Structure formats: C-alpha cells, structure tokens
Amino acid sequence: MVTIENYECSYENKWCPGCGNFSILASMKDSFVRLDIPPEKLLIISGIGQAAKTPHFLKCNLFHSLHGRALAIATGAKMANHDLTIVVNSGDGDCYGEGGNHFMNAIRRNVDLTLLVHNNKVYGLTAGQASPTSDMGMVTKVQRHGVVMEPFNSLAVALSLGIGFVARGFSGNEAQLSKLIQAGMKFKGFVLIDILQPCVSFNQINTFGWYKKRVYDLQEEGYTPDDFQKAISLSFQWGDRIPTGIIYRKESPSFTEKIGMVKDGPLVDRKYDHGKLQELLSSL
Amino acid sequence: MVTIENYECSYENKWCPGCGNFSILASMKDSFVRLDIPPEKLLIISGIGQAAKTPHFLKCNLFHSLHGRALAIATGAKMANHDLTIVVNSGDGDCYGEGGNHFMNAIRRNVDLTLLVHNNKVYGLTAGQASPTSDMGMVTKVQRHGVVMEPFNSLAVALSLGIGFVARGFSGNEAQLSKLIQAGMKFKGFVLIDILQPCVSFNQINTFGWYKKRVYDLQEEGYTPDDFQKAISLSFQWGDRIPTGIIYRKESPSFTEKIGMVKDGPLVDRKYDHGKLQELLSSL
Amino acid sequence: MAVDITVKIGGEAGQGIQTVGDLLTLVCHKAGLYVMAINDFESRIRGGKSFFQIRISDKPVYAPHHRVNLLVALNQRTYDSYKDELVPGGISMMDVKGEPEENQLPVPINDLAVKAGKKITANTVAAGACLGLLGAPFELFESILKDRFEGKGGDALEMNLSAARLGYDSVKDAKFPWSFTWQFGDPKGSVLNGSKAIALGALAGDCRVAAFYPMSPATGIMVNLSSLSDDFPLFVEQAEDEIAAINMVIGASFAGVRAMTSTSGGGFCLMTEGLGLAGMTETPIVVVNAQRPGPATGLPTRTAQGDLMFVINASQDEFLRFVFAPGTPSEAFEMTERAFHLADKYQVPAIVLTDQTLNDSLYITERPLSAPREIERYVVGDDQIDSPSEYRRYAITSSGISPRALPCSGKALVLVSGNEHSEDGHISEAITDRMNMVDKRNAKTPAMLEEMRPPERYHAESELLLVGWGSSKGPIRESVDRLREDGISAGCVHIADIWPFRADLVQKALSSCKSFFVVEQNSTAQLGRLIREQTGLVAEGSVLKYDGRPFFPDEIVRGIKAYLD
Amino acid sequence: MAVDITVKIGGEAGQGIQTVGDLLTLVCHKAGLYVMAINDFESRIRGGKSFFQIRISDKPVYAPHHRVNLLVALNQRTYDSYKDELVPGGISMMDVKGEPEENQLPVPINDLAVKAGKKITANTVAAGACLGLLGAPFELFESILKDRFEGKGGDALEMNLSAARLGYDSVKDAKFPWSFTWQFGDPKGSVLNGSKAIALGALAGDCRVAAFYPMSPATGIMVNLSSLSDDFPLFVEQAEDEIAAINMVIGASFAGVRAMTSTSGGGFCLMTEGLGLAGMTETPIVVVNAQRPGPATGLPTRTAQGDLMFVINASQDEFLRFVFAPGTPSEAFEMTERAFHLADKYQVPAIVLTDQTLNDSLYITERPLSAPREIERYVVGDDQIDSPSEYRRYAITSSGISPRALPCSGKALVLVSGNEHSEDGHISEAITDRMNMVDKRNAKTPAMLEEMRPPERYHAESELLLVGWGSSKGPIRESVDRLREDGISAGCVHIADIWPFRADLVQKALSSCKSFFVVEQNSTAQLGRLIREQTGLVAEGSVLKYDGRPFFPDEIVRGIKAYLD
Ligand SMILES: Cc1ncc(C[n+]2csc(CCOP(=O)(O)OP(=O)(O)O)c2C)c(N)n1
Ligand SMILES: Cc1ncc(C[n+]2csc(CCOP(=O)(O)OP(=O)(O)O)c2C)c(N)n1
Ligand code: SF4
Ligand code: SF4
C-alpha cells in the first residue's frame, strides 16, 4: 500500500508562497497514492520552468530536461521501455511555446503518457513575459502595449490532432484534479490535462478569484465526453463560463501498440544476439 | 499591365516531369498577372524542399531559406516592411513537420501573407519518406510497416488557432487554384491554401486519378465560408469526398495592424534621429 | 582618503534587495561617485538566497570586492552566510532579536517601515540606514526619492521620505569606520548595467527590429529595448522559440532594417542553423549571446565564459563572423553599435558575447555615452546599380562584398538562397560557382581583420601578463594593480575584438613578456587554446573559475601567486 | 598485370545509373575483386546530371581515380561533359545517332532493352555491355542477376537475363584495351557503403532505438537500419524534427537502451542543445554527423569536411565527448560500434563524423565484418548498489563515472537534471556542487584519452607527411604512393580517433618529419588549426578542396607538388 508519506520529499520547494502549483503537486500525490503507484514505478519527465520543477518536489524517478523537450524525451523513453508509467509536467510556455511541435506530434503518435500542463498563462520562471496562452491585452515588461495574439487553444488543437483524452483542471479544485489525473493515468494513450494555475507573482488577471467565478465542472453537469463536435465547441468556451473536467475521451491503439512493440516485450529487456548478427555480417 | 511573360524565367526547372508542382506554378503566375503584380513588387519566401524551390522557377524577389523556417523569415520581413506583398511556398514536411511551431504562430499572429502548402503527402526532395500528412498505412523505405500516425489536419489546426482565411486547392484544377490564390492575396491577414499535389515519384497512393475521383468544389456547391462550425466539420471531411475551395474566411486586424506598425509607415523607411538618441544617452 | 567601500545587501528573492541597491547607486551617482554592483540571485522568484553587492569608490571601478564593509542582512540567513566576509570592524546592519553580536548593528527595519506607513518601505528604511552610516547627506537621498516617486501619486513619496528619514536617523549614533565626506562634484558617467548598455548600443547601431525568446541572462536586453520602442523606430517581438527569433531577424534584415536577437546557452544552440543562413545568404544580423554556466540548463541566473570556442565555430561548414566580447558597459554599448555597423558593412553575422556578470551588474561609467551622428547604410538602390534588371545579389567583387539591394525597393530583383548559388542567387551545384562563392565570402577576411582593434594593454611591458576577454576585464586589471603593489612585474591584455583573430596584434602584445596566463571563467582555458591555435604562443598557466560567480580580483591574485610560489 | 580500371556511368537522375553501378560491383565482388565507387548526384529526383564512377582493382582500393577508362554515357550530355576525362584509348559506350566519334562505341542500349522486353532493362543491357568489354565471364553476371531477380516473380529474371546477354553480346567484337582475365578467387570482404557500415556498426554496438529526421547524406543510415529492424531488437522512428530526434534518443538511452541519431549540417545545429543535455545529464548517446557542404542548406547531396571544429566545440559551456572520423567503411563499422561502447562506458555523447563521400560511396572491404561476442553494459541494478534507497545518480567517484541505474528498474530512484545538480540529481546552485560536478565530469578525461587509438601511420618515417582525417584517408594514402613513385619521401598520418585529442601521439607521429601538410575538404584547414591548438605544431601548408566533390589522389599530389616547386 502506497501512502502519502512515500511521496514526501525533503528537497526544498522553490515556488512562491500561494502559487497555484502547490495544489497540483498535492493532487498528483493524491492520485499516485490512490492508484497505488509506488515512487520507484513512476517516472516524471519535465521541461524547464516553474511547472517543470515539480518532480523535484516529490519522490520519484525524474528527468528534468530542456525547455520544451519533455515530450520528445518521454517518447524516446517509451520506445525503450513501453512499460514505464510516465507523467509529464510542463508549463504553458514549455509545452505550447518552445515545445509546440512536440506537443502536436506526441498527440499524433498517441504516446501513452499523462501530460499535465500547468497553465498559468505567463512565463513564470523567467519573470513574467507573456506566454502562448496569455489573454489578449495582458501587459508585461516586454508586451508593453498588451498581448496581441489570440491565446493558444490547446484543447482545440489537441482535438484537431485526434487526441484520445483531453481534460481541463483547475488548481483551485484539488479533488477534481486528482480525479482527472487518475482517470488520465488509467487511460491508455496520450492524455492532456490542461490545468488552470494562478501565478500569484506575475499574472494579476487570471487569479484564483477570477477563475472561481467562472469555472464549472462538466461531469457535475452530467456531460459525457464522447461527442467530438460537442468537445470541439466546449474547447472554444472561455469567458464567463469556463468548462473543467473531461472534455473528450476515446481510446485507440497507443504508439507502442501501433508500432507492434508490445508483443515482444520492452526493448530494454531484449537480448543481444551475437550469432544472428554475425550471420548477417558474414553474408554481405 | 503585367503579362505572363514578365514571369517567365530561364532558370532550369528541377522538378520531375508530371509533378503536380507545375500546375501550382502556373496558377501562381496566372494569379500574379491577373492581380497585376509586377515581379519586382512580389517577394516569395520559401523553406527547403521541392515546393520550396518554386520561386526559382519564376521571376520575383525571393528568399529560399531553411527547411521549416520560411514563415519566421516572412514574419520578420513584414516587421521591417509591412508593405511587402509576400507569398510563401512550402511543403507539407517543411510547413507541418520541421516548421510546425512557426505554422501555428504565424497563424496566431495573423501575419499578412499568403501561404501555399504544396501538400504531396510525402517528403519529395529527400526521396520519399512519410510526411506529417501521409496517409495511415503508407509504406516507405523507413516507414516499412506503414505510417501509424493520423495525418496532420492542417485545416483543423489552423481553424483552432483562429485563422482568418483557409482554403484547399488541388493542383489538378488550375483555374480554381488561381482563383483561390487571388482571393488569398486580396485578403488582409494570414492565408493558408493547402494544395493537394500529386508527387509522381514517391506517392503512389494520392495520385491525380485518386484525387480526381474525390475532390469537389465547395464554392460550386454554393457553400459560403462564413460558418466556423461548418468549417471545422469540413476540415475533417476526407475520403470519398474531399472538399476544395475556400473553407473559412473572416477578416480581422493583421499582425502589423495590431502592433500599431502601420500608422507611421514601414520601419525600413523611417529615419535615424541622432538628436533624440543623444538626448536620451545624456540623460542617463 | 580614497573611498572604496563594499556594501552587501542580502535576503530572499522578492524582498526587494535590488531596490536598496538601486537607491544606493543613484545616490552615489548623484554624488559623483562610481559603483560596481553585482547581482546574485537564484533561479526562482521568491525565497532562497540572494544579494546585491555594491562597491562604492571615488575612482572608476569595474570589479567587485570580496570583503564586505557593511552587510545589510534582511534575514538571519544572510548574516549567517556572509558574516565571515566582513572586514575587521565591518558591521552587519539588521533586525536583531535578542542580544546583538559584536559586529551587528541592530536596526528595527521592519518596525520602522510600518511606522513610516507600510511594510514595503523596508527597503527605503534600509537604504536610509546605509546612507546614514556612510555619512551621506540626507538631502542627496531625498532628491533621489523625489525623482523616483514624485508624480507616482498617492502617498508614495511621503511614505518613502519618512521611511528614509527613519532609517537614516536610526543609525545616527552608530559608528561606521568607513563613513566619509560626500563631496565629489557632479555625476560622472551613466548608471548602467550591461543589458541596458547593449540595448542602447543597439539603438545607436540603428537597430529597428529585435526578436527574442526569454532566456536569462539575456532577457534584460529586450526588456530595456522594449521600454525604448515607443520613442524610436524599433519593434521588439517575443517569438515562439529561438529558432523563430533568429529567422525573424534574418527576415527583417533581408527586408532592409538592422535587426538583432539576444539569447543564452541552449537558445544560442537553437540559433546556430540560422547563424549559418545569415552566413550563407550574407545577411547582416547581430546576435547577443549572454553566457551562463552550462551545459544544458546549467545555472540559469549565474555567470560563465564557456562559449568562446562554440560561438567562433558555431554552425556547419565555414563562414566569417565578428565576435566581440566587451569588458564593461561602455564597451558593451560601443561594441554593440559597432557590431551593427560592421555586420551591415560586411554582410555577415556579428556576435556580441557577454555574460550574466556584465549584463546584470550595475556600473557607473566614466563618461556619458554618445550616439553616432549618422548611420552609414550599406545598401544600394536602383540608382546605384548599373543595370537594375540585371542585378545580381552575389556579384563577384574583389572585396568579396557584393552590392546589396533590398527586395521590392526598385527594379532590381533580389534573389537570396541558403543553398549554394550562382551570382544571381539561383541554386547552383556547379563546381565553379561553389568555389567562387566560398572564395568570395572568404575574401572579406583581410578587411574584416583590419576592422579589429588591438587588444587593450595595461602595464604591457611587464614580465608577466594576464590575458582575458569579456567581463573579467575589470577584475583582471585590478588584480594587476595588486600584484604590482606586491612587487610583481605584472600587466594585462584584454582581447575584446576577438574574431576574426588578430594573431599579429596578439602576438605583439604577448611577445615581450616572460610568461602569460589566461584568466577565464571556464574549466578548459578556451582563450588559451585559441591563442595557441592562432599564434602558437602557449600560456604558462591559467586562472580558471567556473562556479557561476563573478571573478574577484583577489582570486586572480591568489591564482597567479600560486604559480609563482 | 594489375587491374585498375575506372568506369563512369553517367546520365540523368532517375535513369537508374546506380543500378548499373550496383550490378558491376556485385559481379566484381563475386570475382574476388575490389571496388571503390563514388556516387555523384544533384539535389533533385529526375533529370540533371549524375554519375556513378567505379574503380575496379585486384587490390583493395579506397580512392576514386580521376581518369576514366570506360564511359557509359546514358545521354549525350554525359559524353560531352566527361569525354575529356577519358584516358588515351578510353572509350565511351553509348547509343550513338549518326557517325560515331573515334572514342565512341555505339551500343543501341535502348533498342536492345526493348528487344529484351522492356525499356527499363536498359540498365542491365548497359551493365552487360560493360562486363563484356571488361572480359568478365557471362556466367558471373548471370549468377548475380539470379540472386537479384529470382523469386521476384513475373518475367523479371528472364527479361534481365536476356537484356544482359544482348548487352554482353553487342560488344563482343569491340576491342577494349583493359579487358582482363577474371580469376581472382573467392569474394574478399563485403560490399558496403558508409551508410550501411554505420547501420551495421550500430547493430554491433547494440543500438536499440534510432530516431532521425531525413537529411542528406545521413538518411541512408536510417534506411539501412530500418531494413534491419524486423530481425533485431531495434526500433527506428522518424521524428518531427531534429530536436525531437536527439531528445528521443536521450529519452531512450535514459530508459536503458543504446540509442542513436544521424543528421547533417543544419540538423546537427538543431541537435546541439540536446548534445549539451546528454553532456550535462551524462546520458550516453551516439550522433552521426554526415558532413555536406554548407553553410545553411549548401550542397545537400555533396561532400565536405567542414564541421570538425564545430562538433568538437558544439553546445554551450564545456563537456566531454568522443569524436570519431572513420576513413573507410570498415572503420565506420568499427568506430560506430566503439562509439556505442564508449558512450555507454563513460556516460558521454559520442559523435561519428562522416561525410557524403564515405556514406554514399560503395566499397568492397578487405575483410568481412565481425560482431562483438557480447555487449558490456555499464548500468547497475539494485543488487549492485549498496543501499538502493540512497542511490545517488551523480555520486562523486575518482573516475568521474557514477554508477548508472535505470529508472523504474528497482528501488533506486534515478533523478536526472539538465540544471546543475547535487549528487542526488536535484537542482543545486551551491558553489561546491557546481565545482564538484564540473570536476567530476572532467575527471573522465584521462581514461577517455587512454581509449583513443594512435593515428594511423603510413611511411611515417618520411620527410614530408600528409595529415588527414575522415574519408580522405584513401586518397591521401594513394597520393603518398604516387609521390613516393616520384622519388619524394612522403608518408601520411590519419587521425580518426579525433577527440579527446591525443596531443602526445600526434606530436610523436609528426615529430620526426621535416614538414607536414594537412589535407582537408574545407577552406580554412581546420585540422591544421586543431593540431596547432593541441600540439603547437604548425603545418607547412595545406591541400584544401571545398567544391563538394571527393578528393582524387591526383589532386593531392598536385597540391603537394605545388609546394615543393
Ligand atoms: C531553449 C530555452 N529557451 C529559453 C529558456 C528560458 N526559460 C526557462 S523557463 C521559461 C518559460 C517558463 O514559462 P512556462 O513554460 O510557462 O513555465 P512556468 O515557469 O510559467 O511554470 C523560459 C523561456 C530555456 N531554459 N531554454
Ligand atoms: C534542418 C533540416 N532538416 C532536414 C533537411 C532535409 N530536407 C530537405 S527537404 C526535406 C523534406 C521535404 O519534404 P516537403 O517539405 O514535404 O517538401 P517536398 O519536397 O515534398 O515538396 C527535408 C527533410 C533540411 N534541409 N534541413
Ligand atoms: S512565479 Fe508564478 S508560477 Fe512561478 S512559483 Fe511564483 S507564483 Fe508560481
Ligand atoms: S519528387 Fe515528387 S514532388 Fe518532387 S519534383 Fe518529383 S514528383 Fe514533384
């Protein structure tokens, strides 16, 4: 039985007091405990940013990599060992900015992992520039006249690319978030959970209070996430009402299934066959 | 009066005989002539690939750049001189593979240019690997058991990102394609024309004949491209019937308008003001 | 008596340490003093350990000092961590609970702030106390606060003035051994950090487009540029990634304006392909690489000089580029301006190689900066082309520089290709075109070499020379002074115009010494490798530091002495 | 009489020139001969000019020859372009309309093909005619065709046999001065190009994951690997870009398998950040950089040696890496295998630096290749860790190599960070951790240097030495033979194990000569720079070629003689 203590870690947390990341961390731990995954069976891969520091703040195997590249690394790890249970922590800049191309292609591959995007709609670690998800008009030290690009609609893009599981969480609702993460981790294939995460230091627009007034829980309203058209429509809903919960779910073969990797066991476990190779070499 | 002769160029064409690119080239020239744009007022920017060679085969200002990067270069050129008339020729690998991130962000910026994607659903210039748009199951020398990723749905992704003009052309229909290019070039903002382009050397699936049986012209069927939901649905239509024509159109301020560049004239024309700068420096 | 005092203000990120430092700096500036202040912070937004260490002097100063006269400890941890850096008699000014240690000067900073009106004025209280100890006239501080807060509305000015006064008065009975009389005349140069100097240098180089992706320690340049973009013909764009940034810059330059990007580490890696495109297409661009410790993410907010060989050799195959490694903000300003000019003139990329120390440290320069009267542009219009309809972008010339027209600016068609090309810009695989183009691009070498200025020499006739580049200039120079005080015949040579490499001039600068040592912030002595590669001269040894912190003159002195023992 | 014949088959892309070349090569192989054949083609799929130039010899051969004995011209343009390369008495076999020139041997290739059944058998006709002229027994060709077409179904075999016979017979009355008797015993080594050799070397290095993005001239490696992936535990993935490719490889290696990528030019640029990540996280990876002329897109299908200094210095700050530059397919096989082994052993990236010449040229090796009996893996499981729950991925050791556990393979938690870190893998900004980690990573240097093999020497006692690296090995060696024939005391030194640089061994190899020259396919003599940087030795001069075409021994001889005159 895995308990929450298994996930406690003495490494000093480096987030700002009051940051929305703390609830995400708590929901993650809660999910892992409920799913009974021991730390040594969990691999968390992250990019660079405040979000990407997450795995340091609990106990697990971790690869804290490069800005934008977590999904590519995770894809490679899966090729080597498709039995790995992988969670990816990423920021909105990390995943939708620098990592935009990998985001699209990990979805297209349907790599079996759970991607948690800590969407604070700002570049936190580099001290407050606009991110791809920043609201239009947001003013920063470099976007001095306000952001002029439409916020990146990750849910819609993910759906356009045929994603099998897409959800939105809110770090102000730990219980729901934990449920989403659990559902995501049980799902076979690529899972995107975009998490609305207030940044108390740099985002004075999308605050806890701002979200609290707007978010609602799709599942509480009885929505079943099996209609693609409805999911697309929901992905565009933003403003007075912001949907959270599972937006779309449809299972299909995952990447390592599609490439037929699964049948012979993980590559990492296979054996080098000198005889066979020498035979080939000698035949040339 | 610009005539087709203005666009003739003695540089040897390097495409395979029978390639779908020839009609695209013809439609481009036809459009420029009909729009009365002289070569010296036209700037074509391209990446690397068969498609990206296009500007060499007519007369114009051109920047044949790097694989995947044409849109970033075009965005920069627009910043310097928003009066430039820019067409971008790109391939499906160039634009949706290597250049995926720039594709998304040029749309989000709404850079005022016309992007022609020669979508042959294969990597032509590198001799026949699968591209992001290759059909599932397509076998190549490296995809030996067939492509396992869903084809990249550029139309749906573009719509998800708020594109203002998105169309599909077919290089087997020059007249329609010319009309699309003309409409695109008259449109203010980012224009994507994804062009179904048979590659006679490497794509034995999506041939001229294959397309001829399937494509239909939306505008001929009376479709008006002003309904976003319909556009999204159409973007997913593929198989027995493949829609071509303008899928969605909605004008909104372009990038250089949004950043307020337009009011003072192109940056390239402004003057260096020694006095003002020295005043600033002396005040520090 | 000469003034040379180091004040270290330490606390958590988010406590506003920098504000205290800024205020002290501005007061010093107004008083006609000089400062050099390093900024030490972790890669986090709140908490942790950070400090601002300001050295105040009546003479120009370009290096931090390793011993502290006054420690302003905004928390206990700061005191514990740095009390050993205090010089004998040095004191730590802080909120003390309980009995103070001998070297502690208790000041109820937070209580006074609350008394002044708001807790956030604690910084002003601390600055007031510092200035009080240093013997600064209160009026000086008052006028700085007025500049800063007047017109801000509300009671900000009033509150800060009262905080300042409370802090100032709180130490009036304290004795600070280094208190001095503040009479040094008018402000000298400008208050600048490297980031701001580069931004201003870019303006002086007529930069019109800047595209970037945030990356410490380079972001500050763009923050500074952005703040200038309303008043000058300049547009700053945050790109989706570094690849987009450099390609936007290439596009902008191609279309006719001078353009730049700035980045660091991995961001520079991602730009190397674009760098090659600029090389191949002969498109002038300026790239600032602000070094930080690596590899990979490394230490994002710290300093290093680990990229020298990388930037010189970056991108596949060969093409010319300029590399400048300024040592001070004034040099950063001037070299950035020159980078734009020379990139334009030679149609090549120019790299300005700085680091976190230079970018984030605050200096008072010796002289105000000055802008060029005019910008000489190296582009041609139809009127300067014999036959515009036959214009060839890559026409062979003996200088290797082909007249550069701008697209859509006349009848001349401009064809540019990243593939190897013929003179007209069309793709060509012909042997002769390839040879001609490589030779043409390389033909710029002699003239580019001519542009490179000699290394700066200081006591260059000495037996022992210290050789450095970039931001360690100040520390090296000061270490030379110290070594000389100790009777060692030492001098130094600073190579700022680094590539193309003036082997002749470096050879000359180093030929008369008995031995030379390279002093660098990396672990393999890259400049030493480069000097040997280019001149055959071998350094006797090296003083290397790679812990992410700036050089202190004292470390260099010790490093050199270790060789002499 | 020694056999040394060069056949050049030229035509348009898409005409199947390579098939002719492949057939000739296979026949030669079967006959116990050796070949070296270069592949020259434009960056296009149809049309243009391309050729396959095969040199046939009864002794091992590693360089192309610049004079042609037999020109197979599949179109008039080929004849016009290359007829001057014919040696006196050489002939051009081709479809001739009208009166043939003296050096033309008319063969109605296309008509014969149609007669054989289909126009596409023209290649077989041409091969048949070639072999006829060369005096090869028809049975040899027949058996090759059987190997190739038997079981292909339809009438392919029959048609090709008939085409072969028609071609063969069509020249039976022609006189070809270099016709020889085909009796050389059993096949010698294997028929290989560099791409295939590397793919096989990867298998021999137990590569399990390969990720790549298509890029000439590196794609062939992946095509070869892919064709092997059904029979071996190996997965090949085409990534969305090069950045993804290298990061996938890092992920796969981290998860426990040996993994590689291959690329060229701009692709390598895009991988430099990942290279640094591998360096920082001490994750073994193998990267093949197959050089082509640049900068930027350059000449995509041609050859160069322009990336030496770039790959050695690529990525910000400093970290160790291996760089190997094989000179022949056998070396490419062996060094790729060794790259996997050493990367794994030292937990560093290893780069195999090849080029288009090596990758795309066809060779018959001297010996068959042999696979290692076993793969030594350098990873630990819980059972090899004292206390798995306290496992620290970056434990300080005197060798610098920390025991490497795999994630999720036991109780040991594996923490890996691209930020600077403490021993346990957590981010650390502490000075001591930074110093310890840089020192730990650098501590691998001596042992890595020990792994580097001495440069290969040939007539090394000579007065004049030619020094090269990579694929120019064969041409240099042969140019030495020619120089010696002309009475010049010449030898050569080939540096294949290039980084870390064995200054001692290179010094030794070069110390006894009167002068040495570097021979390289770039325009700035990069190896010369490197040798000077590392040893202080200065090359007397250089023979440089940068037109994108492979070196011919003759050019080197001329280059050297120009110095001697
Ligand atoms: C290649 C590269 N570019 C830029 C950076 C600098 N950088 C570090 S974190 C970050 C953005 C962080 O924003 P986000 O991903 O939204 O994460 P957050 O900090 O907001 O959680 C950037 C730009 C980097 N480390 N590497
Ligand atoms: C950075 C980089 N990676 C890879 C390549 C090699 N490359 C050239 S063209 C091409 C793909 C071409 O496919 P596509 O864009 O679909 O164009 P097409 O040739 O099919 O028109 C690739 C991978 C390159 N030039 N640069
Ligand atoms: S900067 Fe924002 S996202 Fe980062 S830790 Fe602080 S509050 Fe959280
Ligand atoms: S390879 Fe295909 S896309 Fe390229 S020119 Fe040939 S037919 Fe056209």
Ligand SMILES: [Mg+2]
């Ligand atoms: Mg963020």
Ligand SMILES: [Mg+2]
């Ligand atoms: Mg294509």
